Amino acid sequence: MEFETLRFELEGELGILAFNRPERANAVNSVMLEELNSFWRDMQTRDDCRVLILTGEGEKGFCSGLDLKEAADPSGGFMREGISGTSMWKGQRRFSGLIELMRACPQPVIAAVNGAAMGAGFSFAMAADVRLAAPGARFCASYINIGLGGADVGSSYLLWRIVGWGRAAELLLTGKVVGAEEAYRMGLVNEVCPAEQLMPRAREIAGLMLEKSPLGLRLTKDALNAALNCLSLPDALRVEDRNQVLLMENLLIAGGMISSSPPPAQRGGAE
Template sequence: MGLVLTGKPRPHVTQITLNRPERMNAMAFDVMVPFREALEAASRDNDTRAVVITGAGRGFCSGADLESPGPIPGIEGLTLSTIALRSMELLDDVVRAMRRVHQPVIAAVNGPAIGGGFCLSVAADVRLAADTAVFRAAGINNGLTAAELGLGYLLPRAVGSSRAFEIMLSGRDVDAAEAERIGLVSRVVPGAGLLDASLDLAERIAGFSRPGVELTKRMLWAGLHAGSLDAHMDAEGLGQLFVRLTTQNFEESIKARKENRPPDFQD
């Protein structure tokens, strides 16, 4: 079996699983390269309407693997300093790839999400957590910076600046209950039911209009980047007009309600 598994456990839902449980799904390069490729493939797959990512075994992702990091592609003839730059770029590209996925990405955080694993979870659009999940910005514990792989940008937007500063500077564990309380995850689910709950959510999202879902994802992230309310409202308005005027989805939703049935959006 490969180090990254991909399947479709529900209609129009792709599940991507980090499959190195004996190393708590650590971010070895021979795991992260196929993981990025799986994200890109899911984004290109027109049958996929939502993506769920998770880890095999008892952990989501334990961050960098310092004992068995795996081969780094494309470094022949480079010196140590340039190899370090290429290595960080490769890992950064995993986070960028997740953000570029057209469809919503749901992280089913089934256990510890440590260091870079914390970053991967926060890069997802939605996070559901098992009651055994733990989050830690571990770089600070290792004498390094806790700000890595976009965490210093993403975490304040998820939980607010003061909480993000405290979590990242203290290097402490955030358990599932606290993660739910501060908005780091949207829901905590008993461990045995986490994957089903995540797939249920993905399947519900997959039932809506494709452009409606994809534009909603884009607009939510754009709102976090927007310089002003006015600028963002203009973008939202154009997105709404685009779907309203180029599809019959609105008319179908009205007809479906009158007929007491789920809508069949043809986009």
């Protein structure tokens, strides 16, 4: 896949996607927006890539959000359909739809946050399954700082599920910047790694995931998504039960669960 504003590499079954506008702290311009939509739509049906790492090129940022310079330019790409309620709605949906695509893709996504994750960049990090941060990483729901609502690009849905209601309300209502260590303390990131160890650690976690069965990995993310989407406990248990039966059947067909030893119940032992 060839892109102008992204870099994608496939290392075996591990895909690495990097925001690639380091001169603009990897801000999202109109070209990147379309390329991200294309990339995440493609990932929905790809079997050759089983795990994804998401990061940013350069030292300035993971993704600093919307490219405000282009957004303010009447002749820029964001304004190509003119200024109207309809055109603004379409543009907004191109952004927010990325979060749906990220969560729907079957590949677990590891965000390796190497710098500023602001606005939409913050939302992209939240939409990942696992978040690692370098010491210089910073997070900010900056939408409210530019005169918009603090809840944007999935932040009102994802953030409180990650850090709790009170913390999420504070971040969305104040637009405060959170450093890597504070992000770790509140549970926003899984680990803080030295900058030079960020990608090796992301690859290490990805490697552990790749050791698992392809179907098991996909169905686990599927179950996490179902629970994330407000299932009741009984509903979550039904999804888990369905997945486990499908996987056990798959193993039996492949011969992976056939053993010469009788099961515990036949030996008179308790489970």
